[in-house]
Amino acid sequence: MPTDLRTLAVDVLDQAVAELFAGDPSENGAVLARAAEDWPGYRKAVESVLGTPTWTGLWGAADFPEPPHPSYWPGCSFRLECRRPYRLAHWSPAVTVRGAPTSC
Incomplete structure (x- = not known):
């Protein structure tokens, strides 16, 4: 994972995607917890370039x-x-x- 999220947002502005995978169904909870923990950092980096999103939420x-x-x-x-x-x-x-x- 890049240490400077602002760089990630600028370099990959057209599609900033983070994917985490579980190797086994028993790991699903840990994957979702990690994604929830990392999400604000990615979003903040992109907001520094694009401003506040029009919409944000879950599936x-x-x-x-x-x-x-x-x-x-x-x-x-x-x-x-x-x-x-x-x-x-x-x-x-x-x-x-x-x-x-x-x-x-």
Whole structure:
């Protein structure tokens, strides 16, 4: 993991992703705890460049934004079945653009 999260945010601004995996189902709790612990640092680094996100939350939120294009992130049915992406921060453009996210 980079020691300077601001550098990570600037270098990978188009898609800042952190993935953690369990080797065994018994490790799931530890993986989720580690992700919750690391998330604020990643988000803070990106906020230092983009400002406060328009939306942030977990996979099961009723107002989770749906992708403007299927290649951006999985849609509602996949997300509800697989809980992925588990957590998301989304920044809307300052002006209305074609393909803006909607709710599920």
